[in-house]
Amino acid sequence: MKYLYFCVETNYTVVMPKVKDEKKVTDIHKAAMKLLIQTGFAGLKMADVAKEANIATGTLYIYYKSKEALVNDVYEHTRKEMVSVLLDSKNAVSGDFYKTFASMWLSYFNYCLRYPEKMIFVEQFVYSGLIDSTIIDETEKELKPLNQFIEFGQEKGIFKPLNVELLKAQMQGAVHDIIKVIHKKNIELSDTEILQCLGMSWDAMKRTF
Amino acid sequence: MKYLYFCVETNYTVVMPKVKDEKKVTDIHKAAMKLLIQTGFAGLKMADVAKEANIATGTLYIYYKSKEALVNDVYEHTRKEMVSVLLDSKNAVSGDFYKTFASMWLSYFNYCLRYPEKMIFVEQFVYSGLIDSTIIDETEKELKPLNQFIEFGQEKGIFKPLNVELLKAQMQGAVHDIIKVIHKKNIELSDTEILQCLGMSWDAMKRTF
Amino acid sequence: MKYLYFCVETNYTVVMPKVKDEKKVTDIHKAAMKLLIQTGFAGLKMADVAKEANIATGTLYIYYKSKEALVNDVYEHTRKEMVSVLLDSKNAVSGDFYKTFASMWLSYFNYCLRYPEKMIFVEQFVYSGLIDSTIIDETEKELKPLNQFIEFGQEKGIFKPLNVELLKAQMQGAVHDIIKVIHKKNIELSDTEILQCLGMSWDAMKRTF
Amino acid sequence: MKYLYFCVETNYTVVMPKVKDEKKVTDIHKAAMKLLIQTGFAGLKMADVAKEANIATGTLYIYYKSKEALVNDVYEHTRKEMVSVLLDSKNAVSGDFYKTFASMWLSYFNYCLRYPEKMIFVEQFVYSGLIDSTIIDETEKELKPLNQFIEFGQEKGIFKPLNVELLKAQMQGAVHDIIKVIHKKNIELSDTEILQCLGMSWDAMKRTF
DNA sequence: CATGAATGAGAGTTCATTCAT
């Protein structure tokens, strides 16, 4: 292993043409995200992204063919992360529907609590007019397991028999706005309060008629 | 002398100098809103706003000293409208807490359903970094009656005993995302379905423990 | 007299078409001059001139067909004033060449001391590229008596036998820069010092070879 | 390893990134000066400067952050040149006060004769309202040797015992206006005439009382 | 691959001038 690593290192540095630097991509992502939050789409300048990522402006265009492509990629990357958090297999508690729901909800809630910028960014971007339509379709596809889970709940008579999209929106919208208000007003949530928020989502979705 | 004065006065009144046109403000608002929805903040061009409002670019700057001022004013105006819809006195059904809640919720929901652009615009703008901080404080103040209503519900043991901000966020966030999904996927809601959405909000907030 | 004044007043206000208001011209001149000094040509805005003169922008264009025409007129007016100060018949002391020179020099110096803005304005305007060429010729013509005076001094062997334009420039240039330095550094000149400045000009022009 | 490092280093040095071009600064200066003379401050357009300097408008803003900064720098540069001409050590003729004065005066006069545009530009700019106040102070400081020279002449009883600023103004003002009249009227000066002008300045300053 | 100076189309804004009132 050590030997191989060394070989690669030598190759990389001296002899072979340098391949696209994966670390740079990460740096650019971080930089772009940070500035996107601070300034919004309107204010994002490629020169600033480059400076924040400690590279030259020209270098940005080696990795992304345009500003739009860059922002789309940051979006795509962040969105994927959020989906994977939501659908993490660790959340699945076999045989216990409520526990699975709760685990999923808490995963998502805690992720948003920790990275509110990412959540806000993703939410805003959807309506920014900059998004690539193919990405929307993909999101749809990837979120199918969530739909199936909710439909399962409906079949079992646990969830309200409504259009699944409405149920999803109810859940996600509530989470998003709660995170936003927490973020905006610097509210500190105790574990109990988080569970109460979970309670609200559960009650909202639970069949009562 | 008096007579002469009167004549002059009359003349003066008839030949009145051109006055700033109130209709123009409305036209500009409409134009700006329309384009804001289509293009987002990044793409809003003053020249386009002017063209859409059928005035010259220079005229815009008679009414607003900058692009930022214009967008802020459109925001301010729209936000005020939304608050007034929510707190419309017609919604108050004396002696019936649920009916009052339902009426308020439906007013707001229907307004958002009818003008989803306005809702999306207001939501986005809060996190655009272009907003004037004084406006935020004012919103806070104007929404106090809503807080008092929710607190009243909590005192009566109807609503969950949580931080009021969390309850508000739960309700508004759900509404917003439901509207967004309806808008995005061109879903048609029947009256029954709207009432079911109201049901979700009510259940979410209703005390269950 | 009183009667006439009254008639005019009545006419003016009510019946007859208003003639161009002479006072307005003065107000505009004053306003334009004041701003010209403060901001230079680059910064002079017609709207500001109007505001300073307490009239509407449109009114300016009743009195002057363009910005250039206005500035030219202000220049023309001021220049005429300066020439008349220099060639005031009161300065002529018959039979005494030095006294006449001294009187002329002091008139001009004191005028510039009192209205440094006017002096600076006139000086700058000559090289602003905005000046009407006909005005230059006229200045030339009006200053002929000064030329004749200097030529007379040369014929009498009092002044140096140089190109008259050089002698004039020597005298005026010195006065202008002395005034400017006084103005810029807030220097207070005693009567003695003023006479010493006069002495410098006299010595410069006096034949010494 | 060392060898490889050396190779890389060499590569790096050969493929140097583009560096800010010193020649461009000169080109911009020349262009700006030329247009400044032709059009005055009012008419100077950045687009024209760029065209005249054979660069893109945007490039101007790499070198200067604003139009004002550009004009200030041109002024600063020209002013420095004028001061260095005046105080050129070659002018100092040890032990001969008159020769030193004459040499200095002629240097300055000939410089102004050759570059009347620069002289006019500097003179105008001082009263343009665009000048940076720090630059004025610096001029003051740099001209101290001239003050000391004049004061020396006063102590020796050669120059009139007047405020130094007045003497300086007398000398410079006369030079400036003589140059201006020569320029304006296309007068050709013989060497003799130049010396006669020098004579006027000397006589003006020489003690006679 | 990396750099960052150079580019120039295009954005926001100004302001001399006009014209309906």
Place this chain on the structure above:
DNA sequence: CATGAATGAACTCTCATTCAT
């Protein structure tokens, strides 16, 4: 004549993108 809102050409400045090094 007087007004000042309206106009739009023209200006300054920005910034995504390119390209010589």
